[in-house]
Ligand SMILES: *[C@@H]1O[C@H](CO)[C@@H](O)[C@H](O)[C@H]1NC(C)=O
Ligand SMILES: *[C@@H]1O[C@H](CO)[C@@H](O)[C@H](O)[C@H]1NC(C)=O
C-alpha cells in the first residue's frame with residue numbers, strides 16, 4: 202500500500218467523522234440538552250462540586266431467580282436486577298430551558314460511573330458492570346439512575362450441618378473497589394432487597410432479603426487503614442426438606458428399624474448374617490447419595506453422621522451376631538460356663554433384660570449330677586452272704602442235692618456276669634449323663650447367647666434412639 206493511498210484513506214475517514222458529527226448534531230431540544238450537558242463533561246472525574254465532598258451512591262437489588270445453590274462448590278448463582286443511583290453535580294439543568302425535558306437517557310460510558318463490584322463474585326467470565334454497554338437515565342436535578350440485569354455467581358458459605366433441615370444466609374456485598382470511604386459512601390435504597398419478580402425455587406424458600414450499609418476499614422493503604430463503604434444484601438434461605446425427608450431420611454430410618462428387627466431372627470440361622478450384610482450395603486448406597494450432594498468438608502452434616510453411626514452399629518451388630526453364633530455353636534463348647542459368667546450374665550443381666558433368672562433351671566442338673574451308680578454286685582453278694590448265713594433254713598426246692606461247691610461256682614459266675622452287666626449299665630448311664638450334661642451346657646451357652654443378643658439389641662436401640670433424639674433437638678434449635 203503506497204503513501205498516497207494511506208493519505209486518501211485518512212482524508213475519507215476524517216470527512217466521514219466530521220459529517221457524522223455534523224449530522225448527529227440535531228436541532229431538537231434533546232440534542233440541545235445533550236450538548237449542554239456533555240460538551241464540557243469529564244467522564245473520568247468524580248462528579249462532586251468540591252474535591253473534598255463525599256459522593257453518595259445508593260443501591261438496590263431485586264432477586265428474580267435462584268438459578269443454582271451449589272453446596273459442593275459453595276456458590277450461589279442467581280439472576281439479579283441491580284439499581285444504582287447518585288447525584289452528579291455536573292449533570293443538572295432547568296427543564297424550562299429545554300422544552301420541559303426532565304430526563305435524558307444516554308449510554309453509560311458517557312457519564313462517570315462508580316466502580317461497584319460484587320465482593321464475593323466467583324464467575325471467571327465476569328469483570329464488572331461498568332464496562333458493559335448499558336444506558337443511564339439522568340434527571341434534571343443531576344440524579345443518575347443506572348439499572349442493569351445480571352447473573353451473578355457469588356461465593357456463599359453454606360453450613361450444611363443441619364442438612365436437610367438447614368437454613369442458609371448468603372451475603373451479596375456490593376461496594377466500590379478503589380474509591381475509599383472518603384470519596385464515596387453507599388446506602389441502600391430500601392430496608393429490604395426486592396422480591397417482586399421472584400420466581401419460586403423448588404428447593405429453597407426465601408426467608409428474608411435485607412440490606413445493610415456498612416463502612417469497613419481495611420489496612421491496605423500503607424497499613425494506615427482506609428474505610429470502604431458497601432451495601433450488603435443478606436439472603437436468608439430455607440431448604441424445603443420434603444424431598445430429602447422422603448428420599449433420604451425415611452429410607453434410612455426404615456433400614457435402621459429393620460436392622461433392629463434382625464435381632465429377632467433365630468441366632469444360628471445364616472439368614473441373619475446375609476440379611477444384615479445386605480442392609481449394610483443399602484446403607485452404603487445412601488451414604489454415597491449424601492456425599493454426592495454435600496461438600497467435602499470436615500464438618501459432617503447430621504444426616505451423614507447418622508448414617509455413619511448407623512453403619513457402625515450395623516457392622517457391630519453383625520460382628521456380634523457372628524460372636525453370638527460362635528457362642529451358640531455347641532459342637533465347640535463342651536466346657537461349662539465359668540461361674541462368674543453364669544452369675545453375672547444369666548442371673549443379673551438376664552433379670553435386667555426382663556428375661557427372668559436363666560440360671561435357675563440349669564442348677565438342678567448340676568446338683569443331682571453326682572447321684573448314685575448302680576451297684577448290682579454289692580447287692581448280690583450281700584444277698585448270697587445272707588443266704589449262707591441262714592443256710593439251714595434254705596430250701597433249694599427241687600435241687601436239694603445240689604452240692605455246696607456247685608453253688609459256689611454258680612455264685613462266682615453269676616457275680617462276674619452281674620459285674621459285666623453293672624459295668625455296661627453304668628457305661629450307658631455315664632454316656633447318658635454325659636450327654637445330659639452336655640445338653641445342659643449347650644443350654645447354658647445358648648442362654649448366654651440369648652442374653653448377649655438381647656444386650657446388643659438394647660444397645661442398638663439405645664444408640665439409634667439417642668442419635669435420632671439428638672437429631673430432632675438439633676433441627677428444632679434452628680430458627681425458622
Ligand atoms: C440526591 O440529591 C437529592 C436532592 O438534593 C437528595 O434528596 C438525594 O438523597 C440525593 N441522592 C443521593 C444518592 O445522594
Ligand atoms: C423546544 O421546546 C419548546 C417548548 O416545548 C418549543 O417551543 C421549541 O420549539 C423547542 N425547540 C426545538 C428546537 O424543538
Ligand SMILES: *[C@@H]1O[C@H](CO)[C@@H](O)[C@H](O)[C@H]1NC(C)=O
Pocket residue numbers: 392393408409410411
Ligand atoms: C423487610 O423484611 C423484614 C423481614 O422479612 C420485614 O419484617 C420488614 O417488614 C421488611 N421491611 C419492609 C420495609 O418491607
